[in-house]
Amino acid sequence: MAFEGLAERLQGTLQKIKGKGKISEADVKEMMKDVRRALIEADVNLKVVKEFVKNVSERAVGQEVMKSLTPGQHVIKIVKDELTELMGGEQSQISFSTRPPTVIMMVGLQGAGKTTTTGKLASVLRKKYNKKPLLVAADIYRPAAVKQLETLGKQLSLPVFALGTDISPVEIVKQALEHAKEEHHDVVIVDTAGRLHIDETLMQELKDIRGIKEPDEIFLVVDAMTGQDAVNVANNFNETIGITGVVLTKLDGDTRGGAALSIRSVTQKPIKFVGMGEKMDALEAFHPERMASRILGMGDMMSLIEKAQANVDEEKAKELEEKFRTQSFTFDDFLDQISQVKQMGPLDEILKMLPGAGKIKGLENAKVDEKQMDRVEAIIYSMTTQEKTTPDIINGPRKKRIAKGSGTSIQDVNRLLKQFDDMKKMMKQMTNMQQKGKKKMKMPGLDSLFK
Amino acid sequence: MSFFKKLKEKMLGTTEEVQETVTITNKFKEGLAKTRNQFTSKVNDLVAKYRKVDEDFFEELEEILLQADVGFETVDELMEALRFEVQRKNIKDTAGIQSVISEKLVEIYEAGDENITELQLENEGLSVVLFVGVNGVGKTTTIGKLAHRLKGEGKKVMLAAGDTFRAGAIDQLQVWGDRVGVEVIKQAEGSDPAAVMYDAIRAAKTRNADVLICDTAGRLQNKVNLMNELEKIHRVISREIPNAPHEVLLALDATTGQNALVQAQTFKEATNVTGIVLTKLDGTAKGGIVLAIRTKLHIPVKFVGLGEQMDDLQPFDAEKYVYGLFAEGLEHESENEEDK
Numbered sequence: 001m002a003f004e005g006l007a008e009r010l011q012g013t014l015q016k017i018k019g020k021g022k023i024s025e026a027d028v029k030e031m032m033k034d035v036r037r038a039l040i041e042a043d044v045n046l047k048v049v050k051e052f053v054k055n056v057s058e059r060a061v062g063q064e065v066m067k068s069l070t071p072g073q074h075v076i077k078i079v080k081d082e083l084t085e086l087m088g089g090e091q092s093q094i095s096f097s098t099r100p101p102t103v104i105m106m107v108g109l110q111g112a113g114k115t116t117t118t119g120k121l122a123s124v125l126r127k128k129y130n131k132k133p134l135l136v137a138a139d140i141y142r143p144a145a146v147k148q149l150e151t152l153g154k155q156l157s158l159p160v161f162a163l164g165t166d167i168s169p170v171e172i173v174k175q176a177l178e179h180a181k182e183e184h185h186d187v188v189i190v191d192t193a194g195r196l197h198i199d200e201t202l203m204q205e206l207k208d209i210r211g212i213k214e215p216d217e218i219f220l221v222v223d224a225m226t227g228q229d230a231v232n233v234a235n236n237f238n239e240t241i242g243i244t245g246v247v248l249t250k251l252d253g254d255t256r257g258g259a260a261l262s263i264r265s266v267t268q269k270p271i272k273f274v275g276m277g278e279k280m281d282a283l284e285a286f287h288p289e290r291m292a293s294r295i296l297g298m299g300d301m302m303s304l305i306e307k308a309q310a311n312v313d314e315e316k317a318k319e320l321e322e323k324f325r326t327q328s329f330t331f332d333d334f335l336d337q338i339s340q341v342k343q344m345g346p347l348d349e350i351l352k353m354l355p356g357a358g359k360i361k362g363l364e365n366a367k368v369d370e371k372q373m374d375r376v377e378a379i380i381y382s383m384t385t386q387e388k389t390t391p392d393i394i395n396g397p398r399k400k401r402i403a404k405g406s407g408t409s410i411q412d413v414n415r416l417l418k419q420f421d422d423m424k425k426m427m428k429q430m431t432n433m434q435q436k437g438k439k440k441m442k443m444p445g446l447d448s449l450f451k
Numbered sequence: 452m453s454f455f456k457k458l459k460e461k462m463l464g465t466t467e468e469v470q471e472t473v474t475i476t477n478k479f480k481e482g483l484a485k486t487r488n489q490f491t492s493k494v495n496d497l498v499a500k501y502r503k504v505d506e507d508f509f510e511e512l513e514e515i516l517l518q519a520d521v522g523f524e525t526v527d528e529l530m531e532a533l534r535f536e537v538q539r540k541n542i543k544d545t546a547g548i549q550s551v552i553s554e555k556l557v558e559i560y561e562a563g564d565e566n567i568t569e570l571q572l573e574n575e576g577l578s579v580v581l582f583v584g585v586n587g588v589g590k591t592t593t594i595g596k597l598a599h600r601l602k603g604e605g606k607k608v609m610l611a612a613g614d615t616f617r618a619g620a621i622d623q624l625q626v627w628g629d630r631v632g633v634e635v636i637k638q639a640e641g642s643d644p645a646a647v648m649y650d651a652i653r654a655a656k657t658r659n660a661d662v663l664i665c666d667t668a669g670r671l672q673n674k675v676n677l678m679n680e681l682e683k684i685h686r687v688i689s690r691e692i693p694n695a696p697h698e699v700l701l702a703l704d705a706t707t708g709q710n711a712l713v714q715a716q717t718f719k720e721a722t723n724v725t726g727i728v729l730t731k732l733d734g735t736a737k738g739g740i741v742l743a744i745r746t747k748l749h750i751p752v753k754f755v756g757l758g759e760q761m762d763d764l765q766p767f768d769a770e771k772y773v774y775g776l777f778a779e780g781l782e783h784e785s786e787n788e789e790d791k
Binding site for chain 1: 514517518520522523585586587588589592595616617618619620622623625626627630640671672673674704706707708709710711713731733734735736737740759
């Protein structure tokens with residue numbers, strides 16, 4: 001039930017204006033209807049959408065369509081650029097106090113992920129900034145919240161300052177700050193209780209905590225799945241206690257995350273981090289461009305490209321291309337490929353970053369069996385050098401030996417040989433097509449390779 | 452008699468049976484106060500602003516609904532139904548349209564389905580209620596509140612601490628168990644949740660409990676492994692007791708936007724969700740997406756969470772929900788009627 005991305009949505013409108021050199025006002029109006037709908041379905045607040053659409057329309061009317069792009073692509077580009085700009089630059093740095101300890105306050109609604117984020121943030125501060133953080137358990141209301149932070153502290157081997165649940169949060173923070181000075185902690189992260197932004201008593205409590213020592217950072221922790229109400233929440237927290245930044249959590253889900261744009265545009269405060277999982281190192285810097293693509297349903301291409309770039313040796317890639325062309329791709333090269341893919345991280349995560357992957361039937365639930373990759377590796381390792389370069393010589397007895405050597409069955413070996421063959425054929429097709437400049441291609445066998 | 456009057460009478464009963472109903476309704480109203488204020492005052496503004504029911508009126512109404520997270524498709528449906536109704540009844544000015552709006556909302560929500568809001572529990576023997584949902588929606592808190600509610604109905608309730616993953620989750624459930632005065636079956640953090648369920652069912656049977664409420668770890672619906680784990684938990688429960696779990700309740704945060712629909716669908720596929728608990732409705736969020744979930748997936752909302760206290764869990768009633776949203780308009784309208 002994933003929603004259509006902007007690109008798919010625009011298809012209909014685009015048919016009509018295909019091949020035009022300039023974008024007319026009427027074209028823009030028509031396309032902006034789709035943009036509006038796409039953004040609202042991505043949970044961007046309606047008012048924010050209206051403002052945005054107005055600005056983009058003004059920019060788009062009368063623009064010459066770039067030669068390299070179709071009018072539709074051009075509009076998408078304008079929309080995406082504008083979104084990216086709106087969400088601000090990459091700002092994951094933290095402002096540290098010149099007179100330690102630096103105080104960071106975590107605030108937000110119930111269940112946004114404050115405590116988990118507190119743990120992650122502390123871990124980042126220690127690893128990347130070489131700080132010595134102290135965690136403060138100031139949530140005395142939710143049952144076992146103190147215990148949760150203490151457990152996280154234990155997991156991370158980080159000290160947690162807690163005074164139970166009978167002492168007021170203000171008092172706890174006061175004592176924690178003194179404790180931090182004594183113990184020479186240079187950062188204090190205060191985990192406050194989740195509260196409704198309209199709960200005056202509890203909002204006052206936050207003001208009181210802030211009053212003890214002006215925090216260097218007040219992070220509003222927001223669930224990325226938040227809907228239209230994100231503007232109210234962000235606005236109230238910002239107006240009442242003045243936040244300095246935002247942490248967007250649970251972004252490893254499949255939400256479009258339009259709340260990011262809503263929050264950004266009502267508070268003008270930067271989104272500093274995003275939570276990408278429950279593991280304690282799953283806190284990442286915020287990338288406006290990726291977020292823009294995601295909101296528009298265009299896939300997280302940038303992340304994927306970055307991951308690929310970080311892991312694929314360019315020299316090797318060239319070599320490989322040559323081999324594709326000359327059809328001299330061997331099982332040794334195949335092994336290389338596997339190990340490079342493995343370095344990029346879990347395959348199913350990589351798949352999810354592909355644009356449109358959400359729409360490919362079955363892929364949303366595709367679980368790539370990493371063990372299968374190990375099996376493939378084992379089979380190849382059990383081949384002789386000659387077999388690896390000229391697989392054609394692998395006959396019955398050889399297959400038997402390979403299966404035995406790799407702890408697999410003859411069927412497994414057969415399947416791999418067939419897939420390898422298919423792959424070679426496909427490569428040939430692809431390289432041929434590249435030369436002819438055709439766009440459509442089939443990729444037989446690729447999906448079944450790792451299942 | 453106007454729809455609202457009927458509604459009010461239905462809600463408040465005739466005279467005596469009612470003290471309790473009134474408190475509940477008040478609670479509901481209180482909880483929804485913010486929601487209602489915003490939503491209703493917007494509708495009221497709208498009615499005041501536009502004397503005539505015209506395209507501008509419809510457009511603004513559409514926007515109000517979109518801002519309640521109802522979602523495009525359902526809003527489109529409602530707008531179409533409203534346009535039709537307005538034409539049919541030849542409604543020209545906005546005074547009469549509030550009742551039509553709420554009527555249609557209820558109608559769309561119920562969409563011909565049977566309206567089952569009560570928990571389907573066995574009269575004899577052990578019934579199992581399984582809670583599922585993404586992280587941070589309020590599963591554990593809701594379990595505490597539901598345990599309190601069922602215990603108040605004279606049932607012997609036990610809890611199973613199936614969230615063995617999140618730090619402090621077991622303790623959190625234990626605190627609720629102590630508060631409510633029901634036993635919690637638990638194992639160490641990190642143990643297999645399916646094993647916890649197995650143990651808990653055995654224990655609940657031995658101790659002749661009426662209801663076992665099972666907590667599970669929050670999980671994002673796109674984590675395939677975790678959804679498989681949930682299926683396994685579900686399987687283990689069914690194997691121990693045929694027909695169990697009798698209810699699978701999806702806890703849904705009212706603040707959630709359109710992703711809630713995907714949540715409902717995926718959890719339904721994995722565990723055959725039988726109902727929704729809409730939590731955190733005491734904030735400013737409206738949870739309008741439940742309309743879409745109901746029409747598309749036919750999962751009814753069974754309870755709403757209106758606060759952090761033990762008795763802040765109320766049965767959901769579509770009419771009451773809409774009544775809450777329109778309460779001001781209702782009072783306004785009935786006053787007018789009395790004036791006449």
